[in-house]
Every structure is written in structure tokens, then in C-alpha cells.
Amino acid sequence: MRPFDYHRAADPRAAVAAVARRPEARFLAGGTNLIDLMRLGVEAPELLVDVSRLGGGRIAETEAGGLLIGASVRNSELAADHRVRDDYPVLAQALLNGASGQLRNLATVAGNLLQRTRCLYFQDVTKPCNKRSPGSGCPAIEGEHANLAIFGHSEHCVATHPSDMAVAMVALDATVHLEGPSGPRTTPLIGFHRLPGDAPDRDTVLHHGELITAVELPPLAAARRSLYRKARERRSFAFALVSVAAALELDRGEVRDARVALGGVAHVPWRATRAEEMLRGGPLTEERAHAAAEAELAHATPLRDNAYKVPLAHRLIVRTLLDVAERP
Amino acid sequence: MSVAVRSIGAAIDRVEGREKVTGEAKYAYEHSPPGFVYATALQSTIAKGEVVGVDAEAALAVPGVLGVLWHEDAPRLHEVSDAELEILQSPRVAYRGQIVGAVIAERYEAARQAERLVRIEYSEHPHDVLLRADHPGFYEPEKVNPSYPGRTEEGDFDQAFATAEVTIDRTYETPAEHNNPMEPHASVAVWREDGITVYDSTQGASSVQDIVAKAFGLERERVRVLSAHVGGGFGSKGTPRPHVILAVMASQAVRRPVKLAVTRQQMFDFTGYRTPTIQRVRLGCDRQGRLSATAHAVYEQSSTIREFAEQTATPTRMMYSGENRRTSHHLTRLDVPTPSWMRAPGETPGMYALESAVDELAIAAGIDPVELRLRNEPEVDPETGHRWSSRSLVACLREGAERFGWIPRHGASRGPRNGHWLTGTGVASSVYPARRRPSEARARLEPDGGYVIEIAAADIGTGARTALTQIAADALEVSPGEVRVDLGDSGYPTAPLAGGSMGTASWGSAVVKACRELRATLARGDTPGLPVEAHVDTGAEVQGDEALARYAFGAQFVEVHVNADTGEVHVPRAVGVFAAGRIVNAKTARSQFIGGMTMGIGMALHEESLLDLRFGDYANHDLATYHVPSCADIEELEVAWIDEHDPHVNPIGAKGIGEIGIVGTAAAVANAVHHATGIRFRALPITPARVVGRVSR
Amino acid sequence: MSAPPPVHAEVTLTVNGLRHSLVLDTRTSLLDLLRERLDLTGSKKGCDHGQCGACTILIDGRRANACLALAVAHDGARIETVEGLAGEDGELHALQSAFIEHDAFQCGYCTPGQLCSAVAMLEEIQRGWPSAVTGEDPVAPTRAEIRERMSGNLCRCGAYVNIVEAIADVAEMP
């Protein structure tokens, strides 16, 4: 690890100013991803601006009837919040299926959204990786990619975004609140993470120095009837092979609104809009759930060793939808 | 002659329990001799070739960095028997991740920073790292570990197999696996003018002492190795590893005490692993299930610098009856790290294959798999013709079936489906040799009336300290509270390492002997005063052991639930019944068995080191990507044992329990998965990726 | 070529009730601070990357991985480690005694982390924090809950079934 300066920012604007000034500066929240990557040599900032105590630790109700979640709310606190558990159960479950009890106590909302891929090559600085050092190549394509993307990858990068929380949030139409060098802005979470294209080093649309201040969840009828399911290699404390966030609004047996998002399949938390379209406007039957899964997965482009994710995602979508439909 | 039993067998608490729950127990790296500095290991980033130059300028410019070592400036070593330990002696790189240098610094942070700044230039050659059945390099090693013949033939296998009424011919594969004890390997080395002291995380203080003395050209007495507490090893700390040599070298170079910890990532490169295997098993039996033909051919790997030949087919030589048998081992040398011991080396992968094949044969013959095993119980060791010192496999299978509630089944059958969970049950046998080695020990009566036992043994979590306390107490006919066992110091009487499930047998024999001698001396009453001590060596006694077949046996029964949607496999319960001679401590023994079974479940479902063909290393090299079981993965484990009184193994009658728990577990799981799904998985681990496309919803 | 020199910062922490003010390299993790500077080696390093839980300590009463926590970032925090679990008189914490009684460890290397984790985990249950296996009903300390919640603490010796029994015992589960 190279030596770095450490500042604790007094307020968001000071934090932004401090980071924006220096290209090699980073915000520090819980540190569970950043310190990990610094120790691996993947990240080597010369300045850390600690934003974990910037008053962004609250969860407030919005006028619209949704929730405004401060950027530094810890994952464990968010999962335990009664409004989240009652009104957005899929989000609480996604959080609780991620990492471990002790990591969730450190990890923040913003840090979770911005955590980087777990691609084995990205984390090993003795090997090439386009995401870590642009232009060096992507050994995962020919190498170890069993847990990498089946959607939206490019010849430059086939990595996946590892977050569970983000999958639920993307299903819930969350909005990200930002503070930047030129003032605040908001941006939908869908589209916040980027597909790799020819610039896999850029995970998101965030500019250097832009700070996440909060994530807003809109009021959403479907959200109360929602579930998160995660398939993994061991029963706890493992990243997703594939995960599904699903939410349904049913009106006398008819699907009025459907939300389906997938984790572990793409460079972004993957909103399965094709599946959602298939589901709306009819009853939630097993056949229609299959058709919806099929509609989405027909577009999958698996790699040599991750084709198993296609049936896995298919079955998990169907199972999760059927289980959501049965919820009161 | 055996000892009168009073405290042996009791479920007493671990004697060092308090130290371990309060954090007082100090492990190797936690010793900080005055003036110490830090060293970190530099590793090759090529799999084959030579180091042609090292540019250490940038690293040396880091404040606090004291030096960078590489082969051109490292101290010269004397030859030792293990080429893995001859580090920094030549430019040659034999595998990716091999130690090619070290950084020494005043502060840990500085060492880690400098490590990345050292520029190493290589001349790289193409590498060959993949074990495959058609590899051109296979040869048959004459001996497999520790000194069994590589090949055995009895009768005429080909003829018998050709005429058997029921046959199966299957190939099984196990991946490379890494031991991953929770405490990473570490050494703290203190170089003095008159000798070396090393705190090392090792299973054998005496063997580290030997090697360090040899490598640095010192008399044995001038090297002291301390290992009071060791955070697990599972074989990976059974032989001295290169880091200990590096720590001593670094200390020699800077004339300061040096602390060196292997990182978790580095543990995937130079602290040993279980070889991957490809195993062809052929079995033939008659309609009654009596085996007539058995063949087991094993294909496995070693490095280019050392022959390590895992004894994978050896259990097949003695498990079941049958006249015609062939076993063979085939080794190829690749540009990989040298494999090493991992919990029950040989038996663990070998019995996965054999016990899977036996299950397949039982189905083909339409005979219950427990029953088929019972029908092939040999009277004497089929390989050597030696009598069994004791053999209770039948009792284990019967007791296990009873406890588990095994429902006999004949031929292909499927477990019940429960919603989207497919359920199944499976069984497999376990075995592990009961050996012992010569050891020394000292027993002393102190002026305060307490007894002290000294022995250079190690307690790596096996409960050795506690078991030896009980053994000594009985041999002295006193209560355990009057005895203190001091171990983990090469300054104590020389002892073999904690490995091969031989600790209690080897050290216990010496402790019994020392205690008896001490008592005899005291009884003679001709000593001038306290302390009085006795120092013994069991060399002659062990040499004189009668030729018998000595093994511990076991039977494992497992239930699995397979998720028909995701292919996830859960193990809601398992029962293991073992016959391992006399159980010295009912509490710590149970822990050893459940620990083995837990690791066996990991082997079945999670553990796999993924070879990276392009770079030649294991691509997943941390605990987030090499999955060992977590707490959530292990539900109900029931353990029981059969009382055995086997006076032939050693004076205590104990057979060793550290390894048998893992033997057979993976086969029992795989057999249960077959029962649940109708699909036979012949490659481990049984992951969702492998299962999901093959189960029907 | 000159390498950037280390940056130092002053940090004040209360560790097991004792206040420490130190000048530290900003890179120092809480774990290295405890182990290498304060000689509190009870907290263990099993991976240094958040993957094993051996370093679990309590920061302001909550369990956390000390290896990924920078000491400077926790200036002013109240830290508790395994060394602080027993009473002043040396009387063991109920979980420590239960771990001995149930033989909930073998090598003991994961044990300090398991203990700190268990202490906080039982409090989390009391506070009503859910886990991934919590159903609709209020949280109760079932064995399934304990297993899930303790999964951030790996034990390679495989003492899990005994760890779960030791905790269940203290939580007064049947």
C-alpha cells in the first residue's frame, strides 16, 4: 500500500472539493472494498477523504411517500429498518444475503453501490485486466470466468457487478442523489452502472469527485410483495452465482406491475425488462413465469464456462415469481 | 503391557482452553523479540524460467526498508532433502508464486509497500501445468508416500474382471485443494552468533529444527524451534515450509529478529496442497455382491523439483476382500508447486473414488450398499495376509445404519421429493492406518510435588496437550490436575510431527514409558532428592512391533437435500461411527471427528482450486473464492464410536482420530446426491454449476 | 527515485476501557494496531481481507472486521477485543465458559473472533435485527439463526456444531 493522506470531511461540499482537486483521491466510507483493494494494490490513492460520518446516516420518509436513505447508512441498519422491512422487503433480504454480519456493520449504501467486481484477474495485480489497467487485455474471456457475465459483456470485459443490494434497488426504481463539483444532481439507478463496452475501467456514470449523498426509493405498490433469492456456492457468506429480485403488484389475480432484476449476470445490476413486460396484464401462472424467464434469457450470451447460469437464472426467476405471488 | 485406565476416556476440558478463549494463547507471529523487523516474501510471476535481474532501487528508497534479498545476494544454504526449501539459491523458477526474494523493513506497512516496487526480470519458458489423463509424462513411481509400493498385483485381475457377473468401470476426478488452516504460516526468526531461535507455526518442532540446522550448517543443538500454539495445519505445516528458511535468512542478513507471515494468498502457492487426481476404478462381483476383481489406477501430479507421490490407491489394497486386485499410481511432473499432505492424504481422494464405485457396484448388483460392504469383509489383510490388530468396520456400518435410520435399498432407487427439494441418503466407509513412530519424552517429579512431561510434540488443535495429560496421569496413577504437559519446543525430547494421526500413539507411547520409568526410579528410592526425572526413547519398542494390519475404520451416513431449481446441495444431517481403538478424551475426540466430517462436506460441495492454464497458478487464491464450509453449511453431525480394546497398536490402545473423519465423507455425500437426483457426479466438488443443468425440476 | 514517505496521524482510542493516544501511519489497520502496537494479539489475522472473521472486534459495541478498518478512520472509537471479555477478576464471560464446556474450538485461532462475533450477534438478535433466515415472525435465537449469523466467522477446524451449541446454551435455547 502506498502512503496516503487522510482527511475527514466537514460537509459534503468540502468532501467533493477535496477529492475533485486530486485525481488520485478517493472517498472512504466503510472501507470494506476500498481498503481490501488498496491492500491488493488494485487501488493506490494518495488521499482518502472520509465521508462515513457526514450526516448521511439517516433514513427519512419523503413527501412522495418513499424513503431517502443517507449514503452512509450501514447495510445492517438499513436491513433492520422497519420501513424497509415492511415496505421494501426485497431490499432488506438482499442486504441480509450479502457479506457477513460484521461486514454489514461497516459497509455503507454508497460503498455497496460502488463496490468493484470480484473478477479474479481484476483482483490480482500480477495479471493483466482491462478494467484495472486499460488496454492490458482481458484474460477472463479465455480463462476463469465461471462466475462472470452472461448479459451485456464486451470483448474488453466480461465482469459482473457483485452487489446484492443494488439488484433490489434497481428493481425498485431507486434514484441516486449526488453532490458534484458543479452542484447536486440526481440520476436513476438504472443506467447508473455502465456496461463495459470499450471502457471497462468505468463502472458507473459518476465523475471523479462526485459524491453519493443518498439513495431515494419511490413509493411503490409492488414493493410490499417482493422477494430476493440468491443462489450461491455455500449457504452463507458467498457472492451470488445468480440472484433474483422480484416484486409484483397483483390486482384480482392479474399482474399490474412486475419488477424483476438479476444479480451475478452482468456488469450492472440487470433489470429484466423483457421478463417484466411478459408478466404484465395477465395472471401469474407457472407457464407465464416460464415465458417471462425465457423472454429474458433468450438474449443471454454465455461464455464457455458459465452457460449454467442460463438455466439457473431461468429457474430462479420462475421460483421467485411463484413464491412472490403466494405472499399475502 | 497396557495402562490402567482412570482418566483416559474421560471428557475433560481442553487444558489450554482458558488461554484460547481469553486470547492469551500466543501463536508464532505473536512473538515480538526486542528489535524485530518485518520481512515479506516476493514471488515469481512466471511459471517456468529464470530470474535474470532484480531492480530493487525503488523498493530500497522506501523509508524504513532495510534490504531486498534475491538469489544473487541471499546467504548460501547447505543442501536439504526438500528442494522446495532451497530458496534463493539459483535463478530457476519452477512454478508461479515460488519465492524469489524478500523485502525486509522496520515497519510492516513499509515492507508491503516496497514489495510492489521490486522489479524482477525473467526469462520465461512455456509451461505445462494441466493434469490430464493423456499427459505424455506419466510414469509409475516406485514408492508412494510414505514408502508403499507404487503398484501391487494379486491374482489375475483382467481374467477375473472379464468373467465377473457384475462390473463397473468408472473414472472419478478430484480437484486440487488447499489446506487453509485459519492461522497462516508464520515464523519469527532470531539469528544470534551462537545459534537460531525460531517461533514457527509448525506441526513438528523437531523436524523444523533439523532442517534449519542442516540448511544453515549448524549443529542441531544450536537451533531452537518453538510452537506452543499452532492455528491448525491439516498437513500443510507438517513439513518445514520455505517461509521459515526465508525468515532465518532475512534475520541472518540484517542481524535482527525478523517476523514473517505468509499471506492468505501466498498460502495457495508455497505451503502445500492436495494433488488433483484422476482415478479409474474397476470392480467386478458375483450376483451375491462378492468382489472378485478390483482395480484402481490413479493419475496425479508432482512438481519438477520434487517427487511427491500421494498414496491414493492404498486403501483399495486392504478395504475389501477379493482375490484379484491391481492398484497403480501414475505421476507426471508439471510446472506446479509440489503437492503436499492434506488431511488423510491418499485415503481422502482414494476413498472418494473407491466408495463411490462400491455404491455404483451395489446398485448394479441390486444389493443394498451397506449389505454389499458387509459381504466383502476380509478375514485378514488381503494385501499382506497379516492379521488385523482389530477391525470393526462391520460394527461401524451396523451401528451407523441404526443411528441414522438407514433404509436398505436394492438397485436404483430415488429418495423422496419434498417440494422443490430432492432428498437422498448415502453411505460410505472410512479407514485410516494406525501407525506410530519412535519418540522421546521426559517425565519429572518437581520439588513441589507436581509432575511435568516434556516432549517436542505439537498441539495444532488436536487436543494433544489434553490427551497426553490424561495418558500421563494414568501412567503415573495420579489425577490429571497434578500433571502439566509442556510441548511445542524443540528443546524438549525429540518427537515426530503431529501428522498421520500418529501423535497420540507415538508421543503417548513415549509418555507412558517415561512415566513408568519415573515411577520405577522413585520406587527404588535411591535418588538424592527432587526433582527426579526420566528421559526415554521408544525407538527399540516401536521397531519391535509385531507385523499386523493396524487400521481405524468408520462408516458415514449422510442425508442431502438438492434444490431442483438452483442445484444447491445441503447436508441437513450426517452420522459418523468410528472404531479407532481406545478414545483418550471423549470430548476432544468428538471434535476431531466432526472437524474431519466438516472438512469432508467442504470437499464434497465447495472446495476447488481453479488452475489457470495461461498463468499457471491457482486463480482463486483467497477465502472469498476458495470456499470452505461456513457455519450455515453444517447442520446436525452425530458422532459415535465403537469401543475397541486393541493392545497391539500401542500401550494406550489408541489408533488416532485426526484424519479418519474426513475419509469417506465426500463419497457418502456424492452417493446421497445420486440417490436424490439419479445423477452420478464423478467429479468434485458438486457445485450448483455442475448440478443445475442436470437435475430436472 | 524517491518513494513517498509514510503519513502519520494522531489517533485516540479506548481499548477495553483503556485510553490510548498514538501517532500512527495512516495505513495501519485496527487489527495491526492491536496486534503489532498494543500487544493485544488476541484478535487474529486469518486473511486481512474481510473473508474469515478471525479479526472480529467490537467497535462502539458493534462487531466489525478489524482488518478492513483503518485506525485513523475510527479515531475516538470504543474498541473491545477478546482480551476485554472476561471480568476484571478474571471471571470468564458466559460465552467463554460455554466455549470451553462445549469444546467449541480446536486450534483456537478463530476463537477470539467467534467470541466477539457471538457477543454482538446475541445483542443484534435482542435488538430485533433480522437475518437472511428470519421469517415473518419476530426474531428468535434458533439454531438456524445462529448458524446464519455466525457465518462470517470461518472455522477450518470445523468446530461449528460445538460453537452453535455453546451459543445456544448461553442464549438459553432448549
Ligand SMILES: Cc1cc2nc3c(=O)[nH]c(=O)nc-3n(C[C@H](O)[C@H](O)[C@H](O)COP(=O)(O)OP(=O)(O)OC[C@H]3O[C@@H](n4cnc5c(N)ncnc54)[C@H](O)[C@@H]3O)c2cc1C
Ligand atoms: C468477504 C466479503 C464478502 C462480501 N460479500 C458480499 C455479498 O455477498 N454481497 C454484496 O453485495 N456485497 C458483498 N461484499 C461487499 C460489501 O458489501 C462492500 O464491500 C461494501 O458494501 C462496500 O461499502 P463500504 O462502505 O465499505 O465502501 P468503501 O470500501 O468505503 O468504498 C467503496 C467505493 O465506494 C466509494 N465511495 C464510498 N462512499 C462514497 C460516496 N458517498 N460517494 C462516492 N463514492 C463513495 C469509495 O471511494 C470506493 O471506491 C463483500 C465484501 C467482502 C470483503
Ligand code: SF4
Ligand atoms: S472480465 Fe473485466 S475485470 Fe475481469 S479480467 Fe476481464 S477486464 Fe478485467
Ligand code: FES
Ligand atoms: S483477518 Fe479480518 S476477516 Fe480475516
Ligand code: FES
Ligand atoms: S478452532 Fe481452529 S479454526 Fe476454529
